[in-house]
Amino acid sequence: MSTVAVAARPRVGVVKFASCDGCQLTLLDLEDQLLDVVEHFEIVDFPEATSARSAGPYDVLFVEGSVSEPAHLERIVDLRRRSRYLVTIGACATAGGIQALRNWGDHDAFRDAVYAHPEFIHSLARSTPIAEHVTVDAELRGCPIDPGQLMELLTALITGRRPQLPDEAVCMECKRRGVVCVMVSKGLPCLGQVTQTGCGAICPRFGRGCYGCFGPREQANAAGLTRHLQMAGDRPREEIGRLFAGYTAWSEPFRSMVTELGGAGRGPADARPGSTTTTADDPAATGGTP
């Protein structure tokens, strides 16, 4: 991201694509700092907070959600044209989100199984991150994003400095906080080693393994971790595939692991409660309709 300071009171927009709105709400959850933020930023478009609308231009546009419908394709290009800095927020916008698991499955079969009138549904076969469509200036990862990272980005914008969004492993945060490694001490599978930090190691702090909602870090050795889990943990391939088949599954190298090992499920049969898990090479799992 550029280090040139923006306008005195930058115009900020918050928009969403396919997402749950939770990341936008992180902005409202800043609470103690919210008045300070509003003092320094002019919020011109933010449907979760105000009915006021703006067509831009925006100094900073926060984009939540993945590109998931045909209409999204034009809209994101249009918004990019009207934004000086475009910042994607959350796993949907930065990685395609949990809805990107359909990218391994049969889109039409899912749609037909879920909706009474599938003909009214206009969705793309794939859910994709914003950066696959337009240039993105900065990413806030996570599901949801971390308020501390959001404040860091805002204060960096005001100062005109590079936001400090570390590209290191979650492990670094565990070690700095004195969190005992759940993989070593409990034998739990944990994606912390291959996942970008920024969350404050929240899952290991509560005794569970990281499930990678911040997405793969730079040069993530997912293949090495997979080999170790296969050999040391004696875990079946698809179980390891399911570890990667989470909120950021569509980001490489997690994507290759899911493709190689399975774990994303392939058809609506997988999505129904009580259905047995199927492996990727099970022909019965593909394209079945109810």
Next chain:
Amino acid sequence: MVTAIFPQPRGMRSQPEGPGFLARADLQVLMDLLREDQRHLIGPTISDATIIYDEITSVEDLPIGWGDDQAPGRYRLRKRADERLFGHVVGPTAWKKWTFPALVPLTTATRDGHKVGFAPETTVPPKLAFLGVRACDLAALASQDRVLMGGSFVDPDYILRRASVLVVAVQCTTSSSTCFCTSMGTGPEVTSGFDLALTEVEDGVLVDAGSAAGRAIVERLPLRPASSAEQYGAAATVAQVRARIGDPVPMAGLHDRLLAQLDHPRWAQVAERCITCGNCTLACPTCFCTTLTQRTDLAGRTATTDRTWDSCFSPGFAKVAGGSFRSRPRDRYRQWLTHKFATWVDQFGHYGCTGCGRCITWCPVGIDVRDELNAIAPAVPLNPETVLVDPVAATPNEFVGARVIHTKQETADTTTLTLTGADPAFSKGSTGQFAMVALPGFPPLPISISRFLPDGIELTIRGAGPATTAMCALQVNDQVGLRGPLGNNWPLDRAVGRDLVIVTGGIGLAPLRPVLHAIVAGRRRFGDVKLFYGARTPADLLYRDELERWAARDGIEVALTVDRAGPEWTGRVGVVTHLFDQADWDGSNTIAFVCGPERMMQATATTLAGRGVPASRIHVTLERHMECGIGLCGHCQMGKYFVCRDGPVFSIAQLGDTFGREGI
């Protein structure tokens, strides 16, 4: 107070009275004394299914009766059979958590119009007492002392924190599989760098003072002099720990050995396993690398600079505008290992490793730094051709006698003879060498030496013809004539630091048995060792008890197969190459030793070549008719070689296209 304010004259620092005995029931007195003057006591306690260091107040907070099982990438608590307080080894987080914290605010900068100001943050460190510091961690504190306050510039935060710590050391009475303080010269004995040192014994602890502050505490403790039996027992326990740890990483010359291997293929191999997560560096008690981060406010008036632990494994650590100087994970692993075990010495005069083993236990994928060191920079030079001992009774007309002291029937037709009284040269023979063995009336035969003993050798003989049948029938006290040891040897020196694959069948295991003995004696010098062994039937497998031991105890992967199985056989059936031609493995750092019928060796060599093992590292031992054993009689010629004199061990590269060619 390691830095004594009033240093005592030499000779006054020792305790002429010797250690005192503090009863277990009085240990709380010590803990209370340590907590005087608002001093916080940090010691071992159980949290998150781990023995960590944290603030404690009473004996009850200690991990009473708990030990820890540590292995590469694995930590589990273990209930002990006793009620020991310090019956465990080091915890996951080093003491640097308090002396060199993960986050330290350094500077607050302000901007007021055109004016800027920078104010250093000042540290008011809490007064601390560390209880239970092991010898390796004392060395770690000393190492960080040297790095952070031993040069011309000192770290102002560190020096204040360090001076506020009272150190109560504990002698190790137990060890973990990950410990290697003995190699690093840091432990297990606590010798210096403490205010008090405890040795846990039955019903209490022995207490030594190592500083004025320590002596002041000792004077207030309800001690009685430790008996000489207690002192001896405590020392003996620590000595047992030393013996149990052994010497996992031979250190002589390591600095030069490691820096000579900057292009070793193992760097790339370990990088495939390494996740570059940085856990090893932050768990390490001596790693001191940090990074600066800025915090600003929205108004842009104040900015705080924090110092946080960083790791040379993170991609951003060596980044500049044009990219990273260590862009590949292998570069980063090499940076770390060479710093710890070589360049740290150049910078600070000692190793950057204390042998505490944290980087091994807390590596999520279980990379063992000892194995990497031994593979990349093995303790012996890579290619010193072993000098073969001069044979005795070299010429075909002379023999020396040897006496059978033990016989063991290995299979229906195969017997192992243990011989003694032969010339000492036989004991100094090398793996793969053979002896010419003679009985009156029979032609002398070349027999591989299947074991080298301090005062003799073993020969494993299959009764295939009259002479060998006569040898198999020998009884204790019978004598044989010997010449040798003859021939060359398996190039075990070239196997150091590599993975070793041994493929053999039937009696072919006999000339390879000394190789396995040598591997077991120095297991850490080699990478993965696999033995693929086939026999006609389960009853034809040689050395069955040893096979079991090699697999169960000695870290050798033993895979067996038979041509024909009986009802009791649950293993593999088929030719020996099938044991490994389907397995998925990379042979680029492998050396192979093969012994068997020529067609089997040829098939094996082809398979190995397909796995990336170069022809120069596939070694076979050839069988030819031998009479003289010294290259004079002409029987064993094979192309340009006499097998007895130039072999019997050859690499496929040496043999070229003569190998496997019919009628050569």
